[in-house]
Amino acid sequence: MKIDVLSIFPTMFDGMTGNSIIKKTIEKGLVDVSVTDFREYAEGKHQTVDDYPYGGGAGMLLKAQPIFSAVEALQERTPNTKPRVILMDPAGKRFDQKMAEEFAQEEHLIFICGHYEGYDERIREFLVTDEVSIGDYILTGGEIGAMAMMDSVIRLLPGALGNADSAVTDSFSTGLLEHPHYTRPAQFRDMDVPEVLLNGNHKLIEEWRERESLRRTWERRPDLLDNYTLSDQQQKWLDEIKRGVE
Structure with missing residues (x-):
């Protein structure tokens, strides 16, 4: 996968790309991340990227020309791919795990990080x-949002995580929140790990995890159940959970 980012503050991405799983994924060659200062594509001696809005009003708007020129230059470098051009904007569609999974299937993503009051509308209409x-x-800008989205997408790439099942069982990937997790020691300050996790019966463990995933979703994000199709067993468990039956 190729990911390009357009930002007037490119160094903000150094910490993200130089650490942890993202750094390892880049080193493995699973993703190529480039951050471009689109000010470099602005015309004129002062390379101005913003201007006053027509009709007046507060704030400045990002001009169309620098962003159009930057995106077109990136597309010329990868002529055999059709990139998804993603505009970071509070008026946009809400990002979720399903969208992350969709973006992870793409060959090329371009993120546009805004600043100031907004964008020239022609960027929305004719570019993204x-x-x-x-x-x-x-x-204050689109960089933090872009980093969050990139992290969410990159970790889904095959080979990015040490255990391929990790991404499959994440919260939201299954439609439910993930079940509770425990590690050693089995007892810590009189707080015990559930016995079912210690008995070695994998069938019972999987049932416990599924039930607890359902419980956590109902307690914390019941809205997720509105679009989730429950199996007969899950419906029975949910009914018991609602009645307080353990």
Whole structure:
């Protein structure tokens, strides 16, 4: 996979790409990440990337020309791929695990990180393929949102994680929140690991995990169950959970 990022603060991405799983995934050659300062593509002596909005109003807008020129230059470098051009914007579609899984299937992603009051509307209308938001709040720029999305996508690439099952069983990947986890010691300050996890019966362990995943989802994110098809057994467990039956 190829990931390009357009930002006027490219060094913000150094910490992300130089550490942990993302760094290892880059070193393995599973993903190629490049961050470009789109100011370099701005015309004029001062390489201005923003200007006042027509009609007046508060704040400055990112100009169309530098971003169009930068995206076109990136596309020329990879003429055999059709990139998804992702605009980081609070008015965009809410990012979720399903979208991460969709983006992970692409060959080339281009993230556009905004600043100031917003973008020239022609960027939305004629350049980008996706407008995406990470939540209903405002940040000073799109970099943090882009990093969150990139992390979520890159870890889904085959070979990125040490255990391939990790991404499959993550919260939201199955449609439910993930079950509780425990590690050694079995007893810590009079707090015990559930006995079922210690008995070696893998069938019972899997049933416990599935039930606890269902319990956690109902207690913390019941909205996820609205679009989740329960099996007969899961429905029985959910009914028992709601009645407080252990």
